[in-house]
Amino acid sequence: MTWLIHAAANLVxxxxxxxxxxxxxxxxxxxxxxxxxxxxxxxxRQHPAVDTRGMVAVQNAIAAEVGAAVLAExxxxxxxxxAVGLALAVTLPRAGNIGGGGFMMVYDAEAGETIAxxxxxxxxxxxxxxxxxxxxxxxxxxxARYSYRSVGVPGTxxxxxxxxxxxxxLSWEEVLAPAIELARxxxxxxxxxxxxxxxxxxxxxxxxxxxxxxxxxDGLPYQPGExxxxxxxxxxxxxxxxxxxxxMYRGEIGQRIVDDMQENGGLITMQDFADYEIAIxxxxxxxxxxxxxxxxxxxxxxGVLLVQMLNVLEQxxxxxxxxxxxxxxxxxxxxxxxxxxxxxxxxxxxxxxTADIDWLMSKAYxxxxxxxxxxxxxxxSSDVAPGVNQGYESPDTTHYSVIDGxxxxxxxTYTLNFSYGSGITAPGTGILLNNEMDDFSAVRPxxxxxxxxxxx
Numbered sequence: 223m224t225w226l227i228h229a230a231a232n233l234v235x236x237x238x239x240x241x242x243x244x245x246x247x248x249x250x251x252x253x254x255x256x257x258x259x260x261x262x263x264x265x266x267r268q269h270p271a272v273d274t275r276g277m278v279a280v281q282n283a284i285a286a287e288v289g290a291a292v293l294a295e296x297x298x299x300x301x302x303x304x305a306v307g308l309a310l311a312v313t314l315p316r317a318g319n320i321g322g323g324g325f326m327m328v329y330d331a332e333a334g335e336t337i338a339x340x341x342x343x344x345x346x347x348x349x350x351x352x353x354x355x356x357x358x359x360x361x362x363x364x365x366a367r368y369s370y371r372s373v374g375v376p377g378t379x380x381x382x383x384x385x386x387x388x389x390x391x392l393s394w395e396e397v398l399a400p401a402i403e404l405a406r407x408x409x410x411x412x413x414x415x416x417x418x419x420x421x422x423x424x425x426x427x428x429x430x431x432x433x434x435x436x437x438x439x440d441g442l443p444y445q446p447g448e449x450x451x452x453x454x455x456x457x458x459x460x461x462x463x464x465x466x467x468x469x470m471y472r473g474e475i476g477q478r479i480v481d482d483m484q485e486n487g488g489l490i491t492m493q494d495f496a497d498y499e500i501a502i503x504x505x506x507x508x509x510x511x512x513x514x515x516x517x518x519x520x521x522x523x524x525g526v527l528l529v530q531m532l533n534v535l536e537q538x539x540x541x542x543x544x545x546x547x548x549x550x551x552x553x554x555x556x557x558x559x560x561x562x563x564x565x566x567x568x569x570x571x572x573x574x575x576t577a578d579i580d581w582l583m584s585k586a587y588x589x590x591x592x593x594x595x596x597x598x599x600x601x602x603s604s605d606v607a608p609g610v611n612q613g614y615e616s617p618d619t620t621h622y623s624v625i626d627g628x629x630x631x632x633x634x635t636y637t638l639n640f641s642y643g644s645g646i647t648a649p650g651t652g653i654l655l656n657n658e659m660d661d662f663s664a665v666r667p668x669x670x671x672x673x674x675x676x677x678x
Contacts, residue, residue, distance in 0.1 A: 278302060280622035284409060285309040285318070288400045289624055292392070299624045300328065300389035301397055303632035304382045306622055308401040308459070311378075312452060313409055315436065315654055316418055316641040317620035320458065320470075321479075322656040323377035324636025325518045327505065328389050331629035336516050337389075340501040341381025341636075343374030343658040346489035347497075354659075363660075368425075370488030372644050372657035375498050378636060379462060379470045384500050385632070398463040405456035405652070408449040415450075418641070419443040425645055432647040432654070455652025471495045479648040479655070503572075506579060510536055518635075519579070521571040526579050527561040533588030534560070534595075549597060556595045 262269055271277065276299070278289035289306040297305075303326070310318025323343040329336050354366040366372055386397060419426070419436055420443045427433040427441060435452060437443055444450050461469040469475050476495040483490045508515040508529030515532065517525030534557040543549045564582055581587055619637035637656070638644075644657035 274627065276302075276624075276626040278306065278622070278624050280306055280310070281620050282310060282314045282318070283412075284313045284404065285622075288404075289622075291400070292397070293624075293626055297392050297397075297626075298390065298628065299626040299630040299632045300385055301392040302626070303622070303624045303634055304386045304390060305397040305400055306624065307378070307382050307634060307636065308398055309404060310620065310622075311459075312401050312404040312455060313415075314620060315415075316422075317637055319376075319378055319636060319638050319643070319654065319656070320455075320462075321373075321376045321378070321648070321653040322636060322638040322643060323374070323658065324381065324634060325522050326381060326385055326632065326634040326636075327516070327518055328385065329516075329629075329631040330389060331631075336505050338503045338505045338518050339381055339385060340503050340518075340521065341377035341384070342521060343377055343656055344494070344498055345374055345659065345662065346491065346494045348489040348491070349659065349662075354662075366660045367640060367657050368644055370483055370486040370644075370646065372659045373483070373488060373490060373646065373655045374658035375490055375494045376470070376656060377498060377500060379467050380498060380500050381636075383467045389630070389632070394466060395463045398459055402456055402459045402463060405452040405459055408451035411444040411446055411448050411450050413446045416444055416446045416448075422642060422645075426642060429646050431649045432642075432645055435647050435652055452652045454650055458651045458653055471498055475651055475653070478650045479653070482646075482648045508532065519572070522635075523565045524635075526582050527558075527565055530561045530564070530582055530588065530591075531557045533585055534591045536585075537589060537592035552597065552600060553595065556600065557591065560591050560594075 261272065276290075276293040278286050278293065280286045280289065285306050288309040289302040292302040292305045293299075307318070308320075311320045312318070323341050325342065326339040327336060328339065349371075353371060354362050356362045383394060386392070386394060390397070423437070423441075423443055426436060433441060435454065436450070458469075458475050461473065461475055465473055472492070472495065476492060480490060480492050480495070482488070503519045505516050506519045506525040506529060507517075510532040515529055517528055519525055531554075535553060538553055540550055540553065543553070568582060619635060619639075621633070621635040623631070623633045625631040638654060639656050639658045639660060642654055644655050646655045647653065648655060
């Protein structure tokens with residue numbers, strides 16, 4: 223029995239491919255047969271949704287409907303996953319994106335293999351080690367997070383196109399059509415979107431183009447039930463449909479972004495766009511009791527950490543302690559805090575930093591961690607090497623999962639980094655830009671030499 227699991231960026235998430243979509247957390251659209259009574263626990267707060275012909279589990283209901291329609295019309299999991307990703311750029315602007323990047327894993331049922339696609343953003347060629355340090359050598363968080371220099375070269379278009387070309391059956395134009403229609407004709411604003419835009423009104427409204435695109439003419443947020451149209455984004459999506467990825471990486475979309483960069487001190491050039499390439503990586507693998515774990519490798523930290531944490535928990539009889547019990551939560555917390563301490567020091571971009579992931583995921587190391595856990599008492603974070611206090615992480619990176627009736631499966635986690643990324647919308651494109659350059663280490667020069675240059 224195999225679990226295909228994707229854990230990426232700042233999310234560590236499990237998916238039971240063939241069975242469960244957690245409806246309380248992930249709005250979903252499925253066409254469902256009557257569920258076998260044996261798997262339904264009516265005393266539970268969450269009930270699984272079941273179907274034999276395919277399933278889409280995604281944060282946004284409109285995008286879920288797009289993916290479900292693709293499956294219903296004969297598309298496979300690759301087709302539906304790409305259609306969902308493009309639709310989320312319209313319906314979930316705080317995380318769904320054209321101007322960001324992410325990680326995707328594909329299980330090809332016919333070949334019996336799993337592929338890891340790394341389409342994260344790349345640093346512009348003009349980026350430098352100390353560019354976010356002030357005169358005193360301290361990190362300038364505002365510059366690293368909300369300026370034009372915080373924007374990395376987007377990879378979403380390249381990643382989605384590669385996934386469709388290699389693992390889909392429909393045309394690029396067909397999977398883009400729903401997103402174009404949603405952007406052109408508008409979406410009905412949900413309570414969630416309205417509340418998010420209201421919360422971010424001051425920061426997003428500081429950028430004139432973002433204010434124009436995502437707020438009404440008087441600067442007020444759209445209210446639930448009102449229609450938000452994004453004609454500039456529709457233009458960008460149509461360009462992608464007509465010209466393929468070249469519209470972004472060698473064409474007018476990229477040029478409009480670069481023009482905006484040049485006017486505002488940004489770093490991205492047309493050469494940076496032309497040089498962008500995705501990376502195909504070897505998934506990390508582990509096992510938890512009788513289950514095989516297949517997950518995303520670095521530069522994502524999630525897969526390595528997931529295997530490490532499950533290795534630690536395997537040393538204890540979690541099932542006997544009870545779901546949600548104090549001891550279970552305690553053990554999970556202790557396993558997680560050690561994993562994230564290791565993440566802060568050991569993991570980075572494999573193109574520039576070599577990490578001993580076999581050691582991190584080894585059963586021997588897990589036994590050592592488990593031996594250090596006292597079931598009666600929590601450790602202080604300062605006692606967990608390397609003693610790094612984990613800061614706030616944005617909740618708005620988004621994940622979705624798709625499986626089709628042939629057993630093909632796709633999991634995707636992509637992001638703008640922060641909610642709405644840098645908050646900057648490139649004029650004439652409708653595309654919100656990421657602030658992924660903040661993911662690079664920004665430390666005093668004296669300390670920089672001992673640390674990985676980039677973290678995931």
